[in-house]
Amino acid sequence: MAGFKLSAGVGLLGLAASALAAPAPVYSAPTTTFSVPMITAPVEPVTNVTSHGPYTGPPPTTTGALSTSVLAPSIPALPPGPDAFKYPSDGQLHAPQPAPYTPAGGVGTNGSAPVYRMLSDFDYQSIALGLHQEYIELDLFHWGLDRFSVEDFEEAGLTAEDRHLIEFMANQELGHATLLSNMLGPSAPKECTYNYPAMNVHEFIDFCQKVTRYGEAGVYGFLNHLNAHDVGQMLLQSITTEARQQMIFRQFEGLFPMPEWFEVGIPQSWAWTLLAPYISSCPENNTRLIWQNYPALHILNQPNPFRINGSSVWNETTDAGYANTASYRDIGENDDCTKSNSTGISCAPGITHNRSMPLSYPGRQVFLEWDEPGKPIGPNNSYVTDTQAGDPKFAAWVSQLNVTYSALEDIKGNSAYTIQPDISTFDGNPAINGTIFLVLTDEDLYVTPYNLTQLNPHVYAVGMYQSG
Numbered sequence: 001m002a003g004f005k006l007s008a009g010v011g012l013l014g015l016a017a018s019a020l021a022a023p024a025p026v027y028s029a030p031t032t033t034f035s036v037p038m039i040t041a042p043v044e045p046v047t048n049v050t051s052h053g054p055y056t057g058p059p060p061t062t063t064g065a066l067s068t069s070v071l072a073p074s075i076p077a078l079p080p081g082p083d084a085f086k087y088p089s090d091g092q093l094h095a096p097q098p099a100p101y102t103p104a105g106g107v108g109t110n111g112s113a114p115v116y117r118m119l120s121d122f123d124y125q126s127i128a129l130g131l132h133q134e135y136i137e138l139d140l141f142h143w144g145l146d147r148f149s150v151e152d153f154e155e156a157g158l159t160a161e162d163r164h165l166i167e168f169m170a171n172q173e174l175g176h177a178t179l180l181s182n183m184l185g186p187s188a189p190k191e192c193t194y195n196y197p198a199m200n201v202h203e204f205i206d207f208c209q210k211v212t213r214y215g216e217a218g219v220y221g222f223l224n225h226l227n228a229h230d231v232g233q234m235l236l237q238s239i240t241t242e243a244r245q246q247m248i249f250r251q252f253e254g255l256f257p258m259p260e261w262f263e264v265g266i267p268q269s270w271a272w273t274l275l276a277p278y279i280s281s282c283p284e285n286n287t288r289l290i291w292q293n294y295p296a297l298h299i300l301n302q303p304n305p306f307r308i309n310g311s312s313v314w315n316e317t318t319d320a321g322y323a324n325t326a327s328y329r330d331i332g333e334n335d336d337c338t339k340s341n342s343t344g345i346s347c348a349p350g351i352t353h354n355r356s357m358p359l360s361y362p363g364r365q366v367f368l369e370w371d372e373p374g375k376p377i378g379p380n381n382s383y384v385t386d387t388q389a390g391d392p393k394f395a396a397w398v399s400q401l402n403v404t405y406s407a408l409e410d411i412k413g414n415s416a417y418t419i420q421p422d423i424s425t426f427d428g429n430p431a432i433n434g435t436i437f438l439v440l441t442d443e444d445l446y447v448t449p450y451n452l453t454q455l456n457p458h459v460y461a462v463g464m465y466q467s468g
Contacts, residue, residue: 044178060382066288074457114230126222131180133215138173144204156201157349176238192282197319202328209249210323213435218271254347259433262400267453276378295371296321297463303359310359359468362422370461392440392460399436405444438465
């Protein structure tokens with residue numbers, strides 16, 4: 001009986017609601033006749049670079065990194081500051097709120113208007129380095145689209161929509177270059193000419209994947225050290241775009257798109273070391289940089305992502321160390337994963353792939369060679385490779401949150417081998433995964449992501465390693 005009454009009640013409520021319901025609303029059809037003003041800002045006036053290749057001009061009149069008086073050979077390591085452990089971090093509020101819903105503390109939170117300008121030499125030199133990075137990516141993406149035909153791209157499995165995405169990424173770089181140039185002011189570095197390794201489409205994609213990796217990592221390394229936090233905010237909102245670019249190039253290359261839990265940051269001098277070899281010449285009186293150029297590290301058995309068995313390789317790179325770009329040449333059809341459709345083997349362009357045979361693995365023997373310092377390099381051959389380190393004794397594997405050392409074995413002159421370590425950031429996340437940085441050092445100094453530059457005086461050579 002109760003069930004009958006409940007049903008009757010529901011019916012009455014339904015009738016009442018129906019009787020009292022308002023008429024259905026009437027919506028006007030959308031129109032496209034409204035006129036709104038366009039609000040925009042001009043972009044940096046750059047032109048497509050028409051000259052590429054090594055520098056062939058006269059000897060430079062100025063050589064070496066920008067410098068002034070140097071106060072000490074290195075910055076000493078100090079203990080944490082006096083207030084480092086002062087805040088109790090217990091989830092409670094410990095100071096009056098400056099405004100409703102606003103906790104006390106923070107940087108740049110007192111209402112002062114941001115000005116978006118450099119506040120120190122550190123700021124200027126860091127952002128100038130970032131601008132050089134944006135310029136080379138702007139040119140590189142356009143260069144690849146111009147150099148290789150539609151047929152070349154399609155043979156590599158990249159469609160018209162993929163090529164349009166590369167063009168759009170070049171446009172992103174134009175915006176990034178405009179932003180950084182505006183914040184630096186009239187003395188900002190100008191676009192240069194560039195010298196890329198001889199490449200086909202596959203190698204172009206691998207090179208882009210590595211260039212965007214050290215560009216992204218180079219900014220993460222200094223971002224939170226800037227005096228100008230407002231400038232850092234702007235840079236953050238551009239470099240996160242570059243992180244997406246790096247992932248896209250990994251997908252174009254048939255690699256797993258994001259094999260790490262954390263992205264790595266590196267010091268400015270490492271980023272400049274990796275970037276400068278590909279700058280051929282810059283305009284006269286272009287602003288110079290302070291950053292160090294380390295000798296090149298050559299990885300003789302650099303894993304090759306275009307091979308089914310990518311770890312079984314020898315001398316399959318296209319450039320003289322540094323990026324250690326993968327070569328696609330001389331890979332037989334039966335060894336070419338780009339031509340396979342099999343799950344676990346294929347490395348054709350795609351959203352994601354899992355390799356049944358890893359590119360690298362803990363315990364892998366990695367053979368290394370390194371250059372001596374004193375080599376002219378960079379714009380107009382006007383910089384010189386240098387190191388303050390003693391003879392190399394360790395390989396430092398720099399990836400995610402970790403710096404892990406392995407001893408150099410069988411050192412003979414400028415060659416040795418080392419063993420890839422087995423290390424994780426947390427359980428389930430191998431630290432050495434993805435495109436990482438491998439540097440040679442004379443000491444296994446303990447450093448963390450925030451003070452990684454403390455390692456600089458101990459670095460002998462710098463390179464990139466294709467783990468995975």
